[in-house]
Amino acid sequence: MKAAITTTPIGGSPFQSRRRPLVIKKFGGTSVANIERIRRIARLALEAQRAGNDVVVVVSAMGGETDRLLKLAYQLLPVPDSREMDVLAATGEQVTVALTALAIQAEGGKAASFLGHQLPVITDSSFTRARIQCVEQGPIREALAGGQIAVVAGFQGVDPKNNITTLGRGGSDTTAVAVAATLGADICEIYTDVEGVFTADPRVCPSGLKLKSIPYEEMLELASLGAKVLQVRSVEIAMKYDVPIHVRSSFTEEEGTRIVSRDKMLESRRLMGLACERNQVRVELIGAECRPGLVAELTDFMAELNVSVDMLCHSRGALENPRADISFTLPEGELRRAQPELEHFMGRLGASSMQVSSDLAKVSLVGIGLRSDPGIAARLCRSLTEQGIHVSGLSVNELRISCLVEGDAADQAVCILHETFELAGETRVEPLASLSPA
Template identity: 55%
Template sequence: MLPAGSYSSPALALVVQKFGGTSVGSIDRIRNVARRAIAAQKAGNDVVVIVSAMSGETNRLLGLAHEASKLPEAREMDVIASTGEQVSAALTAMAIHAEGGQARSLLGHQVKILTDGAFTKARIKTIEGSKIFSTLKKGQIAVVAGFQGVDEHGDITTLGRGGSDTTAVAVAAAIGADACEIYTDVDGVYTTDPNICPSARKINRISYEEMLELASLGAKVLQIRSVEIAMKYGVPVHVRTSFSDAEGTWVTGEDKSLEDVVVAGVAYDKNEARVHVVGVDDKPGVVAELFGSMAEKNFSVDMIIQNVSKTAQDRADVTFTLAKTDLARAKPAIEEVAKRLGSNEVRYDEEVVKVSIVGLGMRSHAGIAARMFRILAEEGINIQAISTSEIKVSCLIHAKYTELAVRALHDGFGLSKEASA
């Protein structure tokens, strides 16, 4: 992503504020957004507001598309889906005017946010910030429609679910903003899901790397690509609620204080399916062919285990996981390559969940994985598969143990409110 250009202002800071669907879910809430943006400007900041579609609106629009056509074209899906943010941007600008401020709404193609041509899941290539800069220099608040851009042919594109987060952080990086505030319906990033574990506590600061792992492992506070961009360009991100003035969670570069925390959070992902390919040929190249076939068809696999088959000599069993939402489409490809590799049976299990612990401190503390396995064992939870990285350990378990596992790990690593008090 290329810089949008230079910008200078006597203001204290250049701030990007992103408001999600819940925060703009009604006219009253849009008025609240307007008041927040005006207050930030009156405090001496130049303000860029990024808005999502009103809550439920994108689903409504996509539902209409599927009513009109069983297989709607991806290009036209983007045209209709992008209108939700267009409405929010215009209403927010109107509300700012009504509250005594000045604002100008800008759509993706006006900014201009240039993307590749992958409709419904486009990636940002460059951002041209001249219209944002000229808006700010007039003393106006720039209200930018999130989630959307335009490709080199002038076609409207969208960035995928949660794409307004990506828009906000990318715009912040491109215009050199001092901070990107992500306003949502939660007041920050928690040590785990408070709906499952009431003792979960809000984290004041977390590293980009930890947040990236948590986002990829099922935590839904920030969209993964937004964290990637923030980390690449060093954009400080403040995750906070739009319903109070309380401090939220700062997502920043790592420092010594963050490294001292062994485990920062516990995540879980229910969108996992386990595939067990029984009795493939036990010879070089078999695993490469199996997963090469998956990659060619754009199916991402996660945990992988290969062991000697129980059914016959010179055979091996291969177990792996992939997204549950991909399983139906992946089955024909899996069974085709499995048969080619000598397997007579493929088993599937969708009653699984991946639970994970994440923390920078794992780099310098031994025995963390063993401690995780012991905590699960003490609760009678069997581990079906394991994967690790430098700052993460993930275990695949039966879905019925999700809440028990999350609570046990959260308390076992001292993450509860009481333990931190």
């Protein structure tokens, strides 16, 4: 039954009846870390093709390769030019596509590799974190029509002036989903070194449960909260174009987790899981001038530095002494980058001092209807407090509730909340058949 999902034709709309189903398979760095593993993914791709699918493989650089290359550059400059960094980094995937195409040929199949500039994958010009604007499908269609497996370099593209660009960490996920969206693929399979999306990281919370499926929206929340299964941007594109994603292990044949639109969910769950972002800091600007638009001034300023702040809190002093305190959280790395400008900005706000509390963690519960049921936030705070964990911040929206705790209490908090909200249970499995597009 499992095998049927990946290797038998998917789909079945009368309009598609004469077209072969199309499967995109994306393999990350650990799945292509050496020649043996590349052989293995070649066989996976060929199996899928022999079962009647058209197959596109998207690959990342061999594990550790991108870091090795970037380290060379950092030996030259502390802040290397980002255009050249992308030229450098893009070689990682170029090596893997060639080897993967060769591996498929070695197994008796037909394959051709495609680099970002060969399709092309057009992006904007934000080197090292470019965003895909469009993917040209002609070359892939032609390869598929010729019975080839198309092997596409993840992570890379070209801007309109033909400069090499890369998409940032996890960018190959985004390439895979963008290719899937462009070609109208039946499924985009993301092979990774975890087995799927869990209610909580099983290394932290042993009762963490693999989800059979999760809606795009909740996955977006989890991804942006540090569940490093998928690049956030890839989920955004999948949601926009309704591309079904299957996150699964490279090392087993097990079903992983399907990321789908809400109406295609396999199980009905309200709470999806817990995410944990470590290395958070809270910054407090104390005694700023109490003027209108203070918060907007701050967020504008931080946006210019390309820093996202969260859990912002603005408190006014007493009437007789109208000074404002503003606090917010951000990742420690971002603060290091922004601190000099921030201290300068503090002066513009007239703030008297800046306090930084570091080594905090943001633990988040992701689900639906979390704001409309205030009982959930209350239960969350109570259960942590009862176990002696201090909650120093809370933010609530419809799809998630986040609380700020001390870094060394983060794991415990995840486990407490996993139990409190019975995340290992609360799942009703529906027949897999409900997955096939109606």
